Amino acid sequence: MLRESWINAVLLAALVAVPLWALAAGEPFVITLATKVAIFALAGVGLNLALGLGGLISFGHAAFFGLGGYVAGILAWHEANAMPVTTLPFTIEGTNEMLAIWPVAMLVAGLAAALIGALSLRTSGVYFIMVTLAFAQMLYYFAISWPAYGGEDGLSFYVRNTFPGANTFDPIQFFAICLVLLAGALALSWAIRRSRFGLALMGARQNAQRVVSLGIRPFGIRLTAFVISGMITGLAGALYADLNRFVSPQMLSWHMSGEIMIFVILGGVGRLYGPIAGAGLFILLEHLLGGVSEYWQALLGLLLLVVVLFARGGLIGVLSKEARDG
Amino acid sequence: MSVMLLIEQVLNGLQYGVMLFLMAAGLTLVFGVMGLINLAHGSLYMVGAFACAGVAAATGSFWLGLAASLAAAAAAGALVEVAVIRRLYDRDHLDQVLATFALILVFSEGTRWLFGSFPLYLSVPEVLSGAVTLPGGIEYSLYRLAIIVAGFAVAAGLFWLIGRTRLGVRIRAGESDREMIAALGVDIRKLYTVVFALGAALAGLAGALVGTIQSVQVGMGEPVLILAFVVIVIGGIGSIKGALVGALLVGMTDTLGKVLLPVAFGTVMDASDATAIGSALASMLIYILMAGVLIYRPQGLFGEAH
Structure with a gap:
């Protein structure tokens, strides 16, 4: 059958070619869809580090996705209203520079991941799933009941944030920004797989006792992976907020956590390009099934069931008929 | 704040906790015996509520509706178990999470297709409507009191079933060694x-009972499901006793936190800020409780070390 590297090349080529075709054909909506795929894939690449490499089944990655989104939204909102975010202990101004927003989004998501991870990693197995879910729900309810930034209604900011030298309102230019970030994250996870850190992480998934006997404590390794994973997903959240120019508690909800998980699993757990395949397939299905029936999510559910029960290894697994690496 | 109001809130907390127990008991039983994490448990709660609302609306009898909720949820549970869940016992947790998440999508959209997006309403049966005066002159809703009594009765019945009957012996044996009892x-x-x-029927019962207090709508099971997770993480997965203690703890903490925190903050800041901060913090309180339990005992209060 097909080699995985060939499938990867085709996936990446498709992600670049489809928007270019749409640009030529004058279909800006398709570019927006492709941008959504790139952003969701980025979130999936983040989760894949924890889930695929580390075997940490986090059902709470919406927390980081939403936090990244809220950072982008809150900073942009303060900039638009010319109000500093805080004046105590020192003044922090709002901003609409993506280059300033991204590090803050990643920092906030990373801090949250460190805190949630440190607590959740005390547990394992099914507890870990439930605990990560519960912490994400905690942030969700906080966002709903905290009225300062829109509460349940969410927060709109009418102008997309800026990037030096680019017009972010042009769909294709914004897509290019997202694509470059996705490529960066892919390169990072490729490098992590080949690093000593990545090997230890995968070793801890396969057999924690052996890793311990080699003198490595899995806790630190897993926590580091969880934090990096949260940061990447947080960056994706900031981009998603910019795509919609809107953030709402929906980004923090457990449906979002489930969807990020679906991107990873539809594509193939632990595969480098899995999230691209998964996010692409998800958006495609949403679009196609959405046209068939108002109740497309039921069809999605049935399809998902079939994938879990009969097509283990996801899309890339089915196409390549290869066992996953790592 | 008067003592009367406080006692009323304690009763509300008790009622909430009892509801959570009905949900958590099934979840923890299924995990303990089959090692399965079932996200679709909230859907069975929803099935129970819709069955009760539908039958009560058609026949005019709440009690027929209640019976229907038990029957429908148990039937839906058995059907799902035979068709899907059975294939998941040997799989890892990731597959279980994903497959049961998919089941939620199917259940929610299926219910929306059948009943539409508008919420249904269930009215309290005649016998249980109105208020009772408790010792001390406290007026309290008879229906809520009935839920508390019914919840504790179900809990007692469950302890008897697990601890004293042949089926219970088999369930406990299944928990410790499935090959051996096979x-x-x-x-x-x-x-x-x-x-x-059995777990599904308990969830369906909870859905029907709560459906009378809140509205019956698609997606109603999900917030309760997540709270039930918190309950069994606090109580220890697989332990019915843990589920009961955890449920009462969570019910009390949540209800009292929502009442007391804004008041407490009100003593140090102005009223509108106190309400905002107090209620935002109150919504996080049970998760903070869970984090506290995890630091103290990662396996939950009544869980066995793993």
Whole structure:
């Protein structure tokens, strides 16, 4: 059958070619869809580090996705209203520079991941799933009941944030920004797989006792992976907020956590390009099934069931008929 | 704040906790016996509520509706177990999470297709409407009081079932060694279906009882499901006793936090800020409780170390 590297090349080529075709054909909506795929894939690449490499089944990655989104939204909102975010202990101004927003989004998501991870990693197995879910729900309810930034209604900011030298309102230019970030994250996870850190992480998934006997404590390794994973997903959240120019508690909800998980699993757990395949397939299905029936999510559910029960290894697994690496 | 109001809130907390127990008991039983994490448990709660609302609307009898909720949720549970869940016992947790998440999508959209997006309403049966005066002159809703009594009765029945009956012996044996009891001639597949249907019926009952207080709508099961997870993480997965203690703890903490925190903050800041901060913090309180329990005992209050 097909080699995985060939499938990867085709996936990446498709992600670049489809928007270019749409640009030529004058279909800006398709570019927006492709941008959504790139952003969701980025979130999936983040989760894949924890889930695929580390075997940490986090059902709470919406927390980081939403936090990244809220950072982008809150900073942009303060900039638009010319109000500093805080004046105590020192003044922090709002901003609409993506280059300033991204590090803050990643920092906030990373801090949250460190805190949630440190607590959740005390547990394992099914507890870990439930605990990560519960912490994400905690942030969700906080966002709903905290009225300062829109509460349940969410927060709109009418102008997309800026990037030096680019017009972010042009769909294709914004897509290019997202694509470059996705490529960066892919390169990072490729490098992590080949690093000593990545090997230890995968070793801890396969057999924690052996890793311990080699003198490595899995806790630190897993926590580091969880934090990096949260940061990447947080960056994706900031981009998603910019795509919609809107953030709402929906980004923090457990449906979002489930969807990020679906991107990873539809594509193939632990595969480098899995999230691209998964996010692409998800958006495609949403679009196609959405046209068939108002109740497309039921069809999605049935399809998902079939994938879990009969097509283990996801899309890339089915196409390549290869066992996953790592 | 008056003592009367406080006692009323304690009763509300008790009622909430009892509801959570009905949900958590099935979840923890299914996990304990079959090792399965079932996200679709909230859907069974929803099925129960819709069955009760539908039958009550058609026949005019709440009690028929209640019976229908038990029957419908148990039937839905048994059906799902035979069709899907059975294939998941040997899989890892990731597959279980994903497959049951998919089941939620199917259940939610299926219910929306059948009943539409508008919420249904269930009215309290005649016998239980109105208020009672408790000792001390406290007026309290008779229906809520009935829920508390019914919840504790179900809890007692469950402890009896697990601890004192032949089925209970098999369930406990299934928890500790499934190969062994299969070798002893117990039909383990049938046992699993029965346990799953039992958990589903409890969830359906909870849905029907709560449906009378809140509205019956698609997605109603999900917030309760996540709270039930918090409950069993606090109580220890697989432990019915833990589920009861955890449920009461969570019910009390949530209800009292929502009432007391804004008041407490009100003593140090102005009223509108106090309400905002107090209620935002109150919504996080049970998760903070869970984090506290995890630091103190990662396996939960009544869980066995793993």
